[in-house]
Amino acid sequence: MRLVKPVIATACISTAWLAAMVLAGPAPSTSAATSVPTAISVPTAISAAADHLTTSVTPDPSAPGTKTTFDVNCGPGDFSATLFGVTLGTANLILMHSAPGGMAGEFTVTVTLPTSIRPGSYHPSVDCSSGAAGAFAFSVNPVPLRAPETGDGATSTQTDTPLVPVGYGLAGLGALALTAVLALRRRTTARQ
């Protein structure tokens, strides 16, 4: 009985703590707005940026050497936006232009990713002229760097055609026939 009370008390405290954790939700993360120098392993398609900017990357996933388009909606009051390309291995500050046919505050830029970019997830930052900041999120898939080896030259080198056994067979048959005829002639000559 002495033991039961502390056990019940501990169980109640644990349950209350767990319930509080669940109701509070996950801890806020600052990783989305942080520039990372190299690839990290959190794959997401479209980011929700720190200042609630709407961003998108096409294609996602992209690949080294691929023309990749970054779109951001800063809001109607903004007149320019800047992409920070240093995390991608491109120019540090890339000025984005107004999206053709888009609404005011929508900016776009197309960047050819370096062929040396490492596969993984990337979060390049974007700043709007109003001071709002955010980040894109997209991933880079690898592409084969070398030509594939798909063949061992059998059709370009193999010479043992079916003619070989057929030829040996014919030659053997001829030799056999010749031996037989010669033996027959010798016997006939000996009789005479």
Place this chain on the structure above:
Amino acid sequence: MLKFIRNWLIGAAITLIGAGLAMSYLGKHVLRWQPPTRPPAWEASAAMSGHVPVSTAKPLKRAQPVRIWIPKIHVWARIEPRGLRPSGAVGVPSLKTPFLTTWFDRGPAPGQRGTAAIYGHVDAQKVGPAVFYRLGSLRPDNLIYLTLASSDVAIFRVYAIAMYAKAKFPTATVYRYTHWPTLRLITCGGTFDPSTHHYLSNVVVFASYVGARR
């Protein structure tokens, strides 16, 4: 008369021996198979231009390809997924399974936007001609059918075929992202180098998605 027959038989036997030896010699010095077909250079122009024919069909969701059927060159083969090797080269089927093809699973799937790539051997000592031996015979407008794990059959139409030296393999041209689903079939070809035991070139077929059926 008997003498005539005997001499005729001796002559026939000697002819037989000569013919047999000649056949054996030829058999040992003539290639058993035709070397793989080289695609004509002009068929590569559409690939170089970067223009991809599109259709009104809807691109597919990602699903692993499981079978490839190319009626023109009588290919009906299984497909297995492969990634990249540590060397940066793509994983290809083993020479022990010369009729297997592989799909580069780190890239798009056939029918998805982008460029899906399928690899197969051109030949193997075990069997001679392998699954993609006749790839160089494909021509624009030939059809390629890919059965996906989702039971869809993605249909592609060839629009270019090219042969590239391995030493200058144009990775950007071959694997370039396309806003429309495209397919590349890749194998070896060209001159075989006996010192390295490798072909010096790759044959690449460029095909564009035209639709799907169940």
